[in-house]
Structure formats: structure tokens, C-alpha cells
Amino acid sequence: MLPELGHFALILALCLCLLLGTFPLYGAANGNARFMGLARPLVAGIFVFIGFAYVLLTYSFAIDDFSVTYIQQHSNSLLPFRYKLTAVWGGHEGSFLLWTFMLAGWMLAVAIFSRSMPLEFVARVLGVLGLLSVGYLLFMLATSNPFDRIVPLPPADGADLNSALQDFGFIVHPPTLYMGYVGFSVVFAFAMAALLSGRLDAAWARWCRPWANVAWAILTIGIALGSWWAYYELGWGGWWAWDPVENPPLITWLFGTALIHSLAVTEKRGIFKSWTVMLAILAFAGSLLGTFITRSGLLTSVHAFATDPERGVFILAILTLSVGGALLLFALRAPLLRGRFGFGILSREMLLLVNNLILVVSAASVFLGTLFPMVYQALTDDLISIGPPYFNAIFVPLMALLALVLGVGPISRWKKTSGRYLFTQLLWVGVISLGLGIVLPLAITLEFGFGPTITIALALWILLSAVRDIKNKVANKKTLSAGLASLPLSYYGMQIAHLGVAIMVVGAALTSVYSTEKSVLLSPGERMSLGGYAFEFVGAKPITGPNFRGMEATLDVYRGDEFLRELHPERRLYLASGTPSTEMAIDAGFWRDLFVTLGEEKGAASWSMTIHVKPFVRWVWLGAIFMCLGGVVAAGDKRYRRALEKLADKKQSVAVPSTGSAEVVPR
Amino acid sequence: MKPHRRKKLGIIIFITLGLSAAVGLTLYALKQNINMFFTPTQVAEGKVPDGQHFRIGGMVKDGSIAREEDSLSVNFVTTDFVSEVPIHYVGILPDLFREGQGIVAEGRVDSSGVFQASKVLAKHDENYMSPEVKAALDAAGTGAQGVMPSEGYKPGY
Numbered sequence: 001m002l003p004e005l006g007h008f009a010l011i012l013a014l015c016l017c018l019l020l021g022t023f024p025l026y027g028a029a030n031g032n033a034r035f036m037g038l039a040r041p042l043v044a045g046i047f048v049f050i051g052f053a054y055v056l057l058t059y060s061f062a063i064d065d066f067s068v069t070y071i072q073q074h075s076n077s078l079l080p081f082r083y084k085l086t087a088v089w090g091g092h093e094g095s096f097l098l099w100t101f102m103l104a105g106w107m108l109a110v111a112i113f114s115r116s117m118p119l120e121f122v123a124r125v126l127g128v129l130g131l132l133s134v135g136y137l138l139f140m141l142a143t144s145n146p147f148d149r150i151v152p153l154p155p156a157d158g159a160d161l162n163s164a165l166q167d168f169g170f171i172v173h174p175p176t177l178y179m180g181y182v183g184f185s186v187v188f189a190f191a192m193a194a195l196l197s198g199r200l201d202a203a204w205a206r207w208c209r210p211w212a213n214v215a216w217a218i219l220t221i222g223i224a225l226g227s228w229w230a231y232y233e234l235g236w237g238g239w240w241a242w243d244p245v246e247n248p249p250l251i252t253w254l255f256g257t258a259l260i261h262s263l264a265v266t267e268k269r270g271i272f273k274s275w276t277v278m279l280a281i282l283a284f285a286g287s288l289l290g291t292f293i294t295r296s297g298l299l300t301s302v303h304a305f306a307t308d309p310e311r312g313v314f315i316l317a318i319l320t321l322s323v324g325g326a327l328l329l330f331a332l333r334a335p336l337l338r339g340r341f342g343f344g345i346l347s348r349e350m351l352l353l354v355n356n357l358i359l360v361v362s363a364a365s366v367f368l369g370t371l372f373p374m375v376y377q378a379l380t381d382d383l384i385s386i387g388p389p390y391f392n393a394i395f396v397p398l399m400a401l402l403a404l405v406l407g408v409g410p411i412s413r414w415k416k417t418s419g420r421y422l423f424t425q426l427l428w429v430g431v432i433s434l435g436l437g438i439v440l441p442l443a444i445t446l447e448f449g450f451g452p453t454i455t456i457a458l459a460l461w462i463l464l465s466a467v468r469d470i471k472n473k474v475a476n477k478k479t480l481s482a483g484l485a486s487l488p489l490s491y492y493g494m495q496i497a498h499l500g501v502a503i504m505v506v507g508a509a510l511t512s513v514y515s516t517e518k519s520v521l522l523s524p525g526e527r528m529s530l531g532g533y534a535f536e537f538v539g540a541k542p543i544t545g546p547n548f549r550g551m552e553a554t555l556d557v558y559r560g561d562e563f564l565r566e567l568h569p570e571r572r573l574y575l576a577s578g579t580p581s582t583e584m585a586i587d588a589g590f591w592r593d594l595f596v597t598l599g600e601e602k603g604a605a606s607w608s609m610t611i612h613v614k615p616f617v618r619w620v621w622l623g624a625i626f627m628c629l630g631g632v633v634a635a636g637d638k639r640y641r642r643a644l645e646k647l648a649d650k651k652q653s654v655a656v657p658s659t660g661s662a663e664v665v666p667r
Numbered sequence: 668m669k670p671h672r673r674k675k676l677g678i679i680i681f682i683t684l685g686l687s688a689a690v691g692l693t694l695y696a697l698k699q700n701i702n703m704f705f706t707p708t709q710v711a712e713g714k715v716p717d718g719q720h721f722r723i724g725g726m727v728k729d730g731s732i733a734r735e736e737d738s739l740s741v742n743f744v745t746t747d748f749v750s751e752v753p754i755h756y757v758g759i760l761p762d763l764f765r766e767g768q769g770i771v772a773e774g775r776v777d778s779s780g781v782f783q784a785s786k787v788l789a790k791h792d793e794n795y796m797s798p799e800v801k802a803a804l805d806a807a808g809t810g811a812q813g814v815m816p817s818e819g820y821k822p823g824y
């Protein structure tokens with residue numbers, strides 16, 4: 001009975017979404033306050049019904065209701081309880097329900113935290129999100145209902161959750177990634193509302209920025225969690241594989257990063273308006289592309305869901321309708337969004353334009369590399385794949401260029417900066433960065449490497465120019481602490497996120513240069529050494545878990561002659577599905593990771609295994625944590641909460657010429 | 668031309684030049700890094716240029732896996748049920764590698780006709796078949812054999 005209730009709740013939610021997608025939008029177009037006022041209560045209702053369906057599905061998982069097809073396919077009575085609760089997003093149908101639920105959550109957040117915005121605007125934003133939800137719910141009900149039953153005879157037990165998913169990473173990565181992904185739908189809706197009203201000014205950018213920042217921050221951490229999970233679970237030793245399903249989140253992230261920078265220009269200077277809207281559309285399209293690629297089965301990937309062509313067509317239709325509609329609206333309304341074009345060749349606007357250009361080109365090249373095999377196959381019928389060398393060849397130099405610009409951007413001034421000023425500001429920063437970049441790797445490894453030198457120089461360049469900028473900003477305050485306290489949160493957010501970039505640059509580049517690995521066959525008592533560490537294979541013994549059996553090996557790790565610790569890699573066989581799986585053993589550290597994956601037993605109790613030493617790999621995720629933190633801190637700036645009061649003030653003082661740089665006069 | 672127009676034009680030219688350089692370099696990098704995919708039948712028919720690096724996909728032939736006891740070297744045969752190609756690999760095979768399982772291998776064919784694999788991929792899901800393997804079997808007209816499910820049930824995440 002409960003699954004049917006869940007199904008029914010989804011249908012009710014769909015009806016409410018239909019209302020939300022029509023009345024508030026109609027009301028906003030005709031100034032009907034009653035219709036506009038419907039938006040918030042409707043959103044509350046939608047959240048309740050979708051949430052109810054979600055909780056029911058989770059509950060059915062918890063009580064092992066294997067008469068539901070989806071649960072039969074993704075759970076098992078022996079599955080540990082935490083995975084029963086999270087197996088809800090272990091397959092296509094349930095994860096789409098999570099996706100829709102996330103959107104409902106974001107809508108509710110907009111309904112609650114939008115008191116500073118005019119009702120007309122809120123009605124439009126929620127209306128657009130309502131239309132989007134209509135598409136998602138129709139898709140779910142028509143092609144992927146998670147509540148479908150197995151009739152007439154329910155099976156006694158389920159097929160179990162894919163063993164590769166039974167892990168902590170599975171509990172945290174999909175919800176975070178989805179939350180970030182779906183967050184860009186909100187920014188998209190803000191952009192659509194601006195196009196519909198024809199009003200896109202500094203106030204709009206102020207409303208939009210905290211949402212864009214938060215969505216971006218969550219997406220950052222979602223991608224990083226996925227990367228971390230893949231690193232320790234898949235056991236191939238890397239943290240990014242340029243997998244076709246990893247790429248769309250990255251594309252979305254790159255567009256999103258461009259967007260939060262472009263929004264800054266729109267807020268402060270009233271320009272880049274149509275560009276900002278375009279980026280909001282592109283980031284949203286990237287998120288839909290991600291869902292399309294995972295759920296249509298068009299590309300080969302570890303993420304691919306079991307596929308059904310009908311679903312691919314449906315998602316393609318949603319993608320075409322929403323993005324196509326948005327672009328049409330953009331084409332009709334963009335001419336209204338002209339800003340004054342006035343900034344020098346050397347100015348912060350220009351540097352942010354270069355930032356945007358680099359980010360968009362990176363996103364476009366990742367997009368090209370991801371979809372090229374598909375297009376190629378359609379045209380020639382030949383199957384090809386594009387490997388990591390392509391992506392690295394394009395991405396690495398672009399990111400190096402971006403890091404270079406990043407050091408200059410924050411220190412430059414709006415409108416016009418003199419070259420002499422920048423030179424005096426950055427001369428020592430540049431000299432010290434380059435000097436240490438050459439000296440540090442040389443001193444530590446006794447070898448000159450081009451990659452490490454550039455990497456360390458760029459990271460220091462970002463760090464030291466930030467220090468320089470903060471010094472400038474507090475220079476004419478009485479005390480250092482008074483100076484630091486006078487800086488707004490959004491400024492701190494920016495610097496924290498930029499510091500994150502520096503850390504990630506170090507992690508990504510140095511781990512790829514200095515990592516070593518070796519596959520070996522070891523008998524008990526045998527030793528091998530790698531990267532200054534020695535690994536002694538002690539032996540292997542059988543183990544049993546709640547839903548698996550397996551073998552666990554023991555290795556003693558020594559640094560030089562000093563005993564460091566034991567490592568226990570495992571090989572498991574999951575009983576319900578009969579799938580084998582390896583669990584790597586990792587010794588994680590700030591400076592380096594050691595890890596071992598167990599292969600198979602070959603005569604005389606000897607085992608094959610792969611041993612990796614990976615310096616700086618943790619810095620990749622540490623950098624992402626800083627970026628995420630920066631995004632959240634910046635979103636907390638108090639000026640974003642004052643928008644409506646300011647607007648009211650402005651209306652009262654029309655006669656007084658505004659001194660704010662945010663004032664925009666359309667031509 | 669008004670000064671601000673000239674500036675605008677300058678920026679547009681700058682963007683256009685930057686973009687075309689980027690597109691040019693991208694296409695070049697793309698061309699350098701394409702991995703063609705071939706089926707065992709295509710390999711047997713000699714459609715692969717000598718020494719080319721490519722991907723091959725098919726099923727692991729029953730009873731063909733031969734592991735050496737004292738090293739990491741392994742030999743097996745991949746098949747699309749029409750032609751067979753012997754593969755040699757040194758290293759640890761993926762968890763789901765086994766007989767009757769679809770795999771994709773990357774590498775090149777040596778002078779004795781053995782495919783020297785630098786990488787072997789098997790899917791994380793025993794029912795899921797990679798589109799490449801499926802295409803290989805379809806091309807050989809053996810896709811309808813009982814060993815392949817028409818639709819995988821369990822998704823790999």
C-alpha cells in the first residue's frame with residue numbers, strides 16, 4: 001500500500017507543479033498579486049509531496065519490501081542498514097527521485113530566503129522552477145517510476161546493491177553532486193526571471209550572487225568527493241580519469257566558475273549582463289547534459305545506468321525544450337540588457353573577461369572531447385575514444401594561464417589600472433615566486449623539473465599576490481586587526497577560494513609528476529621498496545563480512561628501517577550478486593599517500609599486488625575544500641541581505657544622483 | 668569610428684583570435700589522441716594499420732585464460748564468436764575480468780599477431796555490457812546469443 005501512496009504523492013506534486021508553472025508566471029506578467037502570492041504556498045506543497053514520496057521509498061527499502069521492482073533490483077535483506085537507506089539513489093529511478101527532491105528543496109529555500117526580493121521576481125523564479133519540475137516529474141512518472149511493483153509474485157530476496165557502491169563515498173557523493181547540479185537550476189531560473197521582466201541590474205546580480213556561490217560551492221565539494229571516492233575505491237591510483245560522466249560536472253563547474261566571476265562584474269559595474277545570462281544558461285545546460293549522458297547510455301563509462309532508449313529521448317526533449325526556450329527568450333530579450341561599455345584594456349573588467357574566456361574555452365574543449373566520439377560514430381560508424389592525453393594537453397596549459405591571470409586580477413582596479421602600478425605591486429611577488437619555484441624542487445629532489453618549477457611558482461604567485469592585496473587594503477587602517485575587520489566577507493571568500501586554487505594546482509601537478517607505482521608478485525616474507533618506503537608482505541587470511549567473504553592481506557610498511565604501520569588490502573566476494581571487489585589499503589598523509597591494491601593469489605601463497613606512493617595527492621581535495629569554504633563565506637556577505645532596503649532607499653531619493661558604481665543607465 | 672567603438676572592435680578581434688587559436692589547438696590535440704576501436708573480426712581481416720595503438724573489444728573466450736604462476740603475465744583470447752585475437756597483458760586484471768565477460772583492451776598488435784595490452788577494462792557490473800563490446804558482437808552478427816542480456820539490470824554508478 002505504501003508504495004502506491006508514494007506514487008500518488010508524485011502525481012499530486014505534478015499537479016501542484018503545473019499550477020506553479022502557470023499562475024505565478026501569469027500573475028507576474030499581468031501584475032496580479034494574488035496569483036503571484038500562490039508561488040510560495042505551492043512550493044511548500046510540492047516539497048511536502050515529493051519529500052513524502054522520497055521518505056516512503058526510503059522506508060520501503062528499510063523494511064525490505066522486495067515487491068517493489070526498484071528495491072528488488074537494488075537491495076538485499078543482508079545489506080547493511082546504512083546502505084539500505086542510501087540504496088534509494090543506487091539506481092536510475094531512485095536517483096532521479098533524489099534529483100527532483102533536491103530541486104524541491106532548492107525551491108523551498110528560494111521561497112523562504114527571498115524576503116529581500118520583490119514578489120513579482122520571486123513568482124517568476126519559482127514559476128520557471130515549477131515548469132522544470134513538471135518536466136522532471138512527467139519523465140519520472142512516464143518512464144522511470146521507482147514505485148513500480150513486481151506482480152503477481154514478489155521475490156523472496158533482492159539482487160543486492162552493486163558492490164562497488166557499498167561504501168561511504170556512495171553515501172555522500174551523489175547527494176552532494178546532485179545538490180550542486182540542481183542549484184544551478186536556481187541560478188538559471190533567476191536569469192530567466194530577469195529576461196522575462198527585462199530587468200537585469202546590479203540589484204538582480206546581488207540577489208543572484210549568493211545562490212550562485214552556494215550552488216557552486218556545493219558542486220565543487222560534490223565533484224571533489226566523487227574524485228576522492230574514485231581514488232580510494234576504484235584503485236587505479238588516479239583522482240581524475242576524464243571519464244565521460246566525470247566531465248559534465250566539470251563542464252558545469254567551469255561554466256559556473258565563469259558565472260560567479262561574471263556576476264561580480266555585473267553587480268559592481270553593471271556590464272557583462274547578457275554574458276552573465278548566457279553563462280547561467282550554459283551552466284544549467286551542463287547539468288542537464290550530465291543527467292542525459294548518465295541516463296541515456298550513449299557513452300561508455302563506469303557511471304552508466306542500465307539504459308532504455310526511451311529515457312534518453314525524453315531527457316533530450318527536456319534539455320531541448322528548456323535550453324532551447326531559454327535561448328529563444330535570450331535572443332528576444334538580450335538587446336534590452338545593454339550595459340555601458342567603458343573599461344580600459346588593462347582593468348579588472350578586462351582581466352575577468354580573460355578569466356571567463358579561459359574558463360569557457362576549457363569547458364568547450366572538455367565538451368568537445370566528451371561528445372566527439374558520439375558525433376564521430378554517428379557520422380562514420382567507427383567507434384573511437386578520446387583518452388586523457390587530449391584533455392591534459394588542453395587543460396593543463398589553460399589552467400596555468402588562468403593561475404597567472406588570477407594573481408593579477410584581485411590586485412587590479414576597476415575601469416582602468418596603470419601598467420606601472422601593477423608592475424610595482426607585483427614585481428617582487430613575481431621574482432620571489434619564480435625564485436622559490438626554481439629553488440624548492442631543486443633543493444628537495446636534487447633534480448630540475450620544468451613542471452614542478454612552474455607549479456610552485458604559480459601557486460606562490462597566487463598566494464603572495466593575495467597577501468600583497470590584503471596588505472594594501474589594510475595599509476591605511478590604524479591597526480592590522482581593524483583593517484582586517486573592515487574587509488567584507490565576500491572579499492575573504494574570494495581570497496579563501498583563490499588560496500584553494502593554489503593548493504589544488506600544487507596537488508594536481510605535483511602528484512602527477514612525483515607519483516610512482518609498481519605491480520609485483522610477493523610471497524610471504526618478501527619485501528619490495530618504492531619511493532623511499534619498504535613494503536613487506538606478511539601473509540593473507542580469510543575474512544567474513546555481513547554480506548561478503550574475502551581475503552585480507554597484511555603488509556608491514558617501513559620508512560628506511562623504521563616500522564611505520566601495517567596495511568590491510570582486501571579482496572571481497574559479495575554473496576548475493578557474486579561480484580568480486582578489491583578494497584585498497586591506504587596510509588593517508590598530508591605530504592604523501594601510500595596505497596596497496598590486492599590482485600590475486602598465484603601458487604605458493606604468493607599474491608599479486610600494486611603499490612603506489614603518491615606525494616601531494618591530498619592537496620587536490622584540500623584545495624576543493626578551501627574553494628567550497630570560500631564560496632560559502634562569500635555568500636554570507638551582509639550586503640546580499642540588504643538588497644530590498646537599498647532599493648526602497650533608492651526609490652525615495654530619485655532626485656539625488658547616486659554615487660554607487662552599481663548604478664546602470666541603459667543606452 | 669568613435670573611440671569606444673574602436674575599443675569594442677579591438678576586444679572583439681582579440682576574442683576572435685583567441686578563440687580560433689584555441690579551436691585550432693584543440694582540434695590538433697584531438698587528432699593526436701583518437702583511439703580507434705576495432706572488433707576481433709576487423710583485426711583478423713587486417714583492417715588495422717601496422718603498429719597502430721587501438722582498442723579492441725569482445726568476450727573473453729571460455730577456457731582461454733592462462734596465468735603464469737611466477738609473474739604477473741597473463742594470456743587470454745578475446746572473441747566476437749567469429750574471429751579470435753590472442754591478448755597478452757602484464758599486471759593486475761580488473762575485479763570483473765573472467766571468462767565469458769565482455770572486456771575492452773588498449774594496446775597494439777605485435778609482429779607475432781598477439782595483442783599486447785597496456786590496459787584492460789571490464790565493467791563494474793556483470794550484466795552491463797559496454798556499448799563497444801555490444802557493437803563488436805552486433806557487427807559479427809552474434810549479438811543475439813544467449814550470453815548477453817538485452818538490458819542490464821544493475822547500474823554501475
